[in-house]
Amino acid sequence: MSYSFSDQTTLSQELESLLRKLHSQVGNAITDDKYILFGAGSTQLLNAAVHALSHLNSSFPASAVASIPYYALYQMQTEFFDSADCSFQGDPARWKNATNTTGDIIEFVTAPNNPNGQLNEAILHGPNVKTIHDRAYYWPHFTGIPSPADEDLTIFTISKLTGHAGSRFGWAFIRNEEVYQRMNTFLQLNTMGVSRDTQLRAMKLLKVIIEDGGREIFEFGYKTMTKRWDRLRKTLSMSNRFSLQKVAPENCTYFQKVREPTPAYAWVKCEREEDKNCIEILNAAKILGRGGSVFHDDDRYARLSLIRSDDDFDMLISRLESLVSKEDGAKIM
Amino acid sequence: MSYSFSDQTTLSQELESLLRKLHSQVGNAITDDKYILFGAGSTQLLNAAVHALSHLNSSFPASAVASIPYYALYQMQTEFFDSADCSFQGDPARWKNATNTTGDIIEFVTAPNNPNGQLNEAILHGPNVKTIHDRAYYWPHFTGIPSPADEDLTIFTISKLTGHAGSRFGWAFIRNEEVYQRMNTFLQLNTMGVSRDTQLRAMKLLKVIIEDGGREIFEFGYKTMTKRWDRLRKTLSMSNRFSLQKVAPENCTYFQKVREPTPAYAWVKCEREEDKNCIEILNAAKILGRGGSVFHDDDRYARLSLIRSDDDFDMLISRLESLVSKEDGAKIM
Numbered sequence: 001m002s003y004s005f006s007d008q009t010t011l012s013q014e015l016e017s018l019l020r021k022l023h024s025q026v027g028n029a030i031t032d033d034k035y036i037l038f039g040a041g042s043t044q045l046l047n048a049a050v051h052a053l054s055h056l057n058s059s060f061p062a063s064a065v066a067s068i069p070y071y072a073l074y075q076m077q078t079e080f081f082d083s084a085d086c087s088f089q090g091d092p093a094r095w096k097n098a099t100n101t102t103g104d105i106i107e108f109v110t111a112p113n114n115p116n117g118q119l120n121e122a123i124l125h126g127p128n129v130k131t132i133h134d135r136a137y138y139w140p141h142f143t144g145i146p147s148p149a150d151e152d153l154t155i156f157t158i159s160k161l162t163g164h165a166g167s168r169f170g171w172a173f174i175r176n177e178e179v180y181q182r183m184n185t186f187l188q189l190n191t192m193g194v195s196r197d198t199q200l201r202a203m204k205l206l207k208v209i210i211e212d213g214g215r216e217i218f219e220f221g222y223k224t225m226t227k228r229w230d231r232l233r234k235t236l237s238m239s240n241r242f243s244l245q246k247v248a249p250e251n252c253t254y255f256q257k258v259r260e261p262t263p264a265y266a267w268v269k270c271e272r273e274e275d276k277n278c279i280e281i282l283n284a285a286k287i288l289g290r291g292g293s294v295f296h297d298d299d300r301y302a303r304l305s306l307i308r309s310d311d312d313f314d315m316l317i318s319r320l321e322s323l324v325s326k327e328d329g330a331k332i333m
Numbered sequence: 334m335s336y337s338f339s340d341q342t343t344l345s346q347e348l349e350s351l352l353r354k355l356h357s358q359v360g361n362a363i364t365d366d367k368y369i370l371f372g373a374g375s376t377q378l379l380n381a382a383v384h385a386l387s388h389l390n391s392s393f394p395a396s397a398v399a400s401i402p403y404y405a406l407y408q409m410q411t412e413f414f415d416s417a418d419c420s421f422q423g424d425p426a427r428w429k430n431a432t433n434t435t436g437d438i439i440e441f442v443t444a445p446n447n448p449n450g451q452l453n454e455a456i457l458h459g460p461n462v463k464t465i466h467d468r469a470y471y472w473p474h475f476t477g478i479p480s481p482a483d484e485d486l487t488i489f490t491i492s493k494l495t496g497h498a499g500s501r502f503g504w505a506f507i508r509n510e511e512v513y514q515r516m517n518t519f520l521q522l523n524t525m526g527v528s529r530d531t532q533l534r535a536m537k538l539l540k541v542i543i544e545d546g547g548r549e550i551f552e553f554g555y556k557t558m559t560k561r562w563d564r565l566r567k568t569l570s571m572s573n574r575f576s577l578q579k580v581a582p583e584n585c586t587y588f589q590k591v592r593e594p595t596p597a598y599a600w601v602k603c604e605r606e607e608d609k610n611c612i613e614i615l616n617a618a619k620i621l622g623r624g625g626s627v628f629h630d631d632d633r634y635a636r637l638s639l640i641r642s643d644d645d646f647d648m649l650i651s652r653l654e655s656l657v658s659k660e661d662g663a664k665i666m
Contacts, residue, residue, distance in 0.1 A: 001496065001498060001500060002498055003498045003499060004499075040373060040524035040525075043522075043524055044524045077522050080518070080519070081523070083417070085417075163334065164334045165336045166334040166335055166336060166530075167528055167530050168525065168526070168527070168528040168529075169528070189406070189413050189414070190376070191373035191376055191377045192376050192501065195499070195500055195502075195527075196501075197528065197533075197534045198528040
């Protein structure tokens with residue numbers, strides 16, 4: 001098994017065309033006239049993108065930003081790998097009126113957002129702003145698909161499409177040839193492309209999904225997530241202590257209806273003045289999740305995952321019910 | 334398929350114990366009391382090692398060196414990813430008597446060496462010298478195994494063990510805990526570990542190899558490489574124009590005999606004064622390989638691969654025979 005395929009690339013062309021076909025069926029990305037690259041999950045592609053976009057126009061170090069709350073990896077990666085070329089600067093809001101900066105600005109835009117499920121849009125615009133669109137969760141089981149993504153640099157991953165996180169497979173669509181070439185050089189020198197075993201696995205999964213236009217997997221996923229959100233909402237509706245994020249309904253061109261979003265994570269807020277550390281309170285009741293500060297937000301928030309096994313989800317609900325039932329003045333006892 | 338195994342790591346413990354068992358059977362590495370890490374080929378591990386060893390003791394940028402001729406990736410990776418932390422300085426010979434340097438020195442030691450098959454040893458020694466031992470070719474089909482590698486940081490890859498280069502699987506043994514932790518952080522933030530599909534493939538391959546202590550694969554590999562070297566030597570023995578590298582016989586503790594090495598590559602020298610660019614001359618005769626300058630050596634040398642399909646190897650020999658037969662004063666006509 002050689003390093004490269006017979007066309008001398010490290011990308012399976014068959015897998016590439018399956019990916020383009022899937023996006024066309026789902027309507028969540030326009031892939032025409034865009035380059036494609038594969039990575040070891042979106043993880044490697046995010047890093048390749050930051051590297052490619054730093055020093056693209058300017059010899060000054062770039063600044064990376066992401067709206068709070070944001071996925072911690074953006075900052076950890078940028079600081080670990082790119083400290084000389086790009087500094088992580090937190091929330092973009094404070095840059096909004098900065099008309100003049102010495103270097104490029106790279107904005108991570110995550111839609112739907114991890115952890116809170118919002119369909120984020122870019123905050124910054126201008127000739128020195130480059131945007132990395134992380135679309136890991138932009139699939140019909142998590143959100144309505146109002147329109148296909150059509151951005152300069154968009155990253156997807158199989159881990160949130162089929163759940164095969166361990167396969168480490170992601171892909172990026174890139175409009176600009178120079179950015180594509182720079183990312184490709186990164187990926188070749190970093191790992192010489194993506195494991196062919198992984199590409200084979202992804203190909204087999206995609207073939208099955210595409211057979212019926214994604215109907216079976218997305219309807220199953222949407223139904224499962226809806227049921228879970230219904231149970232979670234019902235449980236927390238009895239509570240005065242914990243509240244859930246509000247995410248606006250979206251038109252879904254895939255399911256052809258307006259639908260309530262069913263994001264991968266609940267972004268829980270502890271409402272009591274004294275509950276300053278929400279995840280500590282949940283942990284004490286054996287409820288696992290991540291604290292708000294992991295996402296550079298207030299620890300009054302915590303992220304709970306709804307993408308887990310049925311048994312684990314049942315356990316989560318039962319422990320939440322028990323916690324809520326102990327509230328003074330809870331709406332049920 | 335989750336990001337992690339049930340023990341919360343991204344490494345299969347079963348695969349780890351198979352790797353340790355294989356090295357014990359082959360006698361090519363002492364793995365006791367060493368940490369192990371998996372990477373996307375040796376490629377990713379080499380990069381993780383440079384990153385981990387830079388700024389280990391000193392705040393000054395490190396310098397990386399490798400004896401000429403060397404595998405081009407060392408320099409390309411270091412310059413692409415680590416330019417702020419580590420500068421590539423070429424051959425270590427000129428550092429040999431430099432007793433005082435401001436930063437750490439990282440020496441790549443490749444044994445057997447790519448391209449020339451020599452069992453290189455470290456040139457530099459001292460408290461500020463860190464060594465990365467690239468043992469990709471340290472298997473009984475390529476070289477005698479005089480003694481097990483027992484180094485601070487040793488890297489292996491499946492691509493030169495079974496030929497599964499496309500699977501992108503390598504592993505490293507690391508003595509020092511801090512270096513291990515730093516490499517692990519690199520691998521987690523870079524790709525969140527190695528594809529589980531790849532780990533499954535590696536596990537299946539290793540299970541078969543280990544069943545008979547590696548006899549079948551190494552005897553087949555050694556026999557095949559010996560036949561190919563015999564044919565190549567015979568072909569070039571007729572030539573005054575092209576010569577082959579000399580590699581000393583080594584005792585092989587695995588095959589329990591002294592044996593001629595059968596390296597993966599021939600390092601051909603063009604002997605005529607006017608043949609300054611050896612690969613051009615070979616290319617003109619439709620013989621594919623890589624020029625000496627790819628390995629930062631004289632272009633009077635060229636690397637020809639002996640690890641290819643039988644058909645490709647037959648073609649190589651037939652084209653070499655034809656080229657040699659055209660020599661004025663060739664030993665055959």
